[in-house]
Amino acid sequence: MNKKMFVMAVAALMGLSTVAGVSAEEVANKDKPLVWYNRQPSNSSTGDLDMDALTYNDKTYYVGFDSNQGAELQGIMVRDYIEAHIDTIDRNGDGMIGYVLAIGDIGHNDSIARTRGVRKALGTGVEKDGDIDSEPIGTNNDGTASAVQDGTLEINGTTYTVRELASQEMKNSAGATWDAATAGNGIGTWASSFGDAIDVVVSNNDGMGMSMFNAWSKDNNVPTFGYDANSDAVAAIPEGYGGTISQHADVQAYLTLRVLRNALDGGDIDAGIGTADDAGNVLSPDSYLYNEEERSYYALNVAVTSENYQDFMDSTVTYAPVSNQLDEGAHPAKKIWLNIYNASDNFLSSTYQPLLQKYDDLLNLEVDYIGGDGQTESNITNRLGNPDQYDAFAINMVKTDNAASYISLLDQ
Ligand code: BGC
Numbered sequence: 343m344n345k346k347m348f349v350m351a352v353a354a355l356m357g358l359s360t361v362a363g364v365s366a367e368e369v370a371n372k373d374k375p376l377v378w379y380n381r382q383p384s385n386s387s388t389g390d391l392d393m394d395a396l397t398y399n400d401k402t403y404y405v406g407f408d409s410n411q412g413a414e415l416q417g418i419m420v421r422d423y424i425e426a427h428i429d430t431i432d433r434n435g436d437g438m439i440g441y442v443l444a445i446g447d448i449g450h451n452d453s454i455a456r457t458r459g460v461r462k463a464l465g466t467g468v469e470k471d472g473d474i475d476s477e478p479i480g481t482n483n484d485g486t487a488s489a490v491q492d493g494t495l496e497i498n499g500t501t502y503t504v505r506e507l508a509s510q511e512m513k514n515s516a517g518a519t520w521d522a523a524t525a526g527n528g529i530g531t532w533a534s535s536f537g538d539a540i541d542v543v544v545s546n547n548d549g550m551g552m553s554m555f556n557a558w559s560k561d562n563n564v565p566t567f568g569y570d571a572n573s574d575a576v577a578a579i580p581e582g583y584g585g586t587i588s589q590h591a592d593v594q595a596y597l598t599l600r601v602l603r604n605a606l607d608g609g610d611i612d613a614g615i616g617t618a619d620d621a622g623n624v625l626s627p628d629s630y631l632y633n634e635e636e637r638s639y640y641a642l643n644v645a646v647t648s649e650n651y652q653d654f655m656d657s658t659v660t661y662a663p664v665s666n667q668l669d670e671g672a673h674p675a676k677k678i679w680l681n682i683y684n685a686s687d688n689f690l691s692s693t694y695q696p697l698l699q700k701y702d703d704l705l706n707l708e709v710d711y712i713g714g715d716g717q718t719e720s721n722i723t724n725r726l727g728n729p730d731q732y733d734a735f736a737i738n739m740v741k742t743d744n745a746a747s748y749i750s751l752l753d754q
Contacts, residue, residue: 371752375401375605375734379598380690381683382406382638383745386449395745396637398752401605401734404638405597406452407589408631412569412643413455417463419585419645420544420567421495424464424504427565428497433538439495439502440539442532443509444554445478446546447519450742456546456569457509464504465493478509481535507539508532512550518716522688525550526557533558540564548575548586549688555583570689571646571654579651588654590641591689592661593629595697597639599678602734603668603705606676614664615639621666629661658696660704667704678702678709679726680736684716690738709736719744726751 382404383395396404424431424439432439443460446453458474461467467474468491479487485505493504512524525545533540543559543566545551551568552575559566565584568575575586597615604611614623616632630641646654680698682690695711702709710732714722719740729735729752737748 369733371729371754373399373401374729374732374752375602376752377403377405377598377601377734377736378745379405379594379736379738380694381739381742382451383739384451384742386741386743389451389454391636392743392745395749398745398749402637403601404636405594405601405641406638407594407641407643409452409455409640410459412452412587412589413459414462415459415643415645416456416544416567416569416587417459417461419587419647420460420542421463423565423567423584423647424495424542425497428500428502431541431565432502433541433564436539437502438539439504439541440507440536441504441542441544442507442529442536442540443478444525444528444543444545444550445476445509445511446550447513448476448478448511450519453520453546460544461490461506464506465495466490466504466506467493478511479506480510481508481532482506483535507536516717518684520547520549520684520687522549522553526553529554529558533562542584543567545569547689548572551575551583551586552578552688570693571657572688572693573655573657574688574692576646576651576654576657579646579648585645585647588644588646588657590629590643590661591657591693592659592697593625593641593664594639595694596625596661596664596701597630597641598680598736599698599701599705599707599709600664601639602678602736603673603676603707606733607673619668620672621668623664623666623668625661625664629663657693658700660697660700665704668706670706673706675706675708676733677731678707678734678736679712679729679732680709681712681714681722681725681738683714683722683738683740685713687716714738714740716740719747723747723751 383392454476457476475489477489485492490506512521514521545568548568548570555566567584568586571588613619618624
């Protein structure tokens with residue numbers, strides 16, 4: 343018997359099966375490691391976490407980033423920019439700083455947090471049910487919209503009024519949210535109604551932000567702010583893009599696969615995270631935090647502006663402290679099913695997935711990447727017809743309320 347046959351015979355005796363050359367242990371699907379990422383299981387109306395989904399089994403986690411810390415940074419980045427450029431920013435010189443806001447998904451916690459962060463920093467937020475209202479206002483020519491108020495900024499002894507002139511959820515007719523093309527059209531409509539009253543453009547992400555920048559703001563010299571630090575957005579900073587926030591996708595993509603790796607290895611779940619692993623990978627405490635109660639890992643955000651953009655030019659570079667190859671003997675290959683809810687989402691496809699593809703090699707994971715259409719959950723769940731073939735799952739839902747539709751497939 344040669345070595346391969348011997349290994350297969352032993353595997354058969356131990357109740358292991360072989361899938362595409364990778365041995366998958368006979369573990370019930372409901373007991374396999376599961377990570378939710380980018381879209382935290384939660385109620386899209388109240389934001390309450392879906393704890394049933396987050397504690398599905400003892401190997402279930404969420405990986406995302408600290409949305410409040412990032413949202414606050416984004417708001418402050420915009421305010422700092424206005425203060426630093428007050429001599430030139432008020433394009434029509436009426437003493438009022440007008441901004442428009444592209445909203446990603448009104449039912450997504452990250453989007454809600456960013457809308458709140460901007461309104462808070464600019465003084466335009468109004469309180470609703472104990473928090474800042476995050477509703478889109480449509481248009482607000484005269485400052486009477488009820489979900490916002492006119493804010494004021496004291497700069498060099500002068501008081502400026504700040505008005506949210508317009509905001510809208512950028513959802514296309516088929517239902518895709520965070521839709522860049524919709525934002526690109528939207529800015530045209532806003533520019534024709536508000537003209538040079540628009541002094542600043544803000545977006546919940548870079549996909550929409552860059553679409554507005556390319557369609558209008560760049561030519562009109564209007565600073566535009568996004569979120570995600572996608573490479574194209576960072577490259578646009580010297581051309582007038584105001585700034586963006588890195589949500590440390592390099593750390594998130596790592597954590598997404600790392601928690602699965604650790605759960606599959608059955609050893610220390612913190613290996614290569616808070617504790618150095620056998621290859622020397624370890625994250626520093628200023629790059630992420632873990633909330634045990636929420637079973638959630640959150641990467642920490644960093645503002646990217648004209649001062650530091652050079653350090654962020656390539657958003658697909660792995661994070662140096664966790665870029666060491668794991669030994670294949672100690673961490674044998676495993677099969678992972680992973681979906682991206684929208685194959686054309688700028689952040690997920692141009693930043694997150696390329697990072698995942700680098701880390702899957704480093705962590706000896708064989709990942710099947712399933713790209714969704716961004717609109718229908720069944721387009722994705724239909725492609726999880728054979729969970730038995732995988733050792734673990736990484737899920738990015740279309741809607742944060744829909745965890746149950748995945749869980750029911752694993753329960754069977
Ligand atoms: C990103 C967005 C992206 C969304 C998808 C957010 O964290 O900032 O750019 O569209 O995730 O769920």
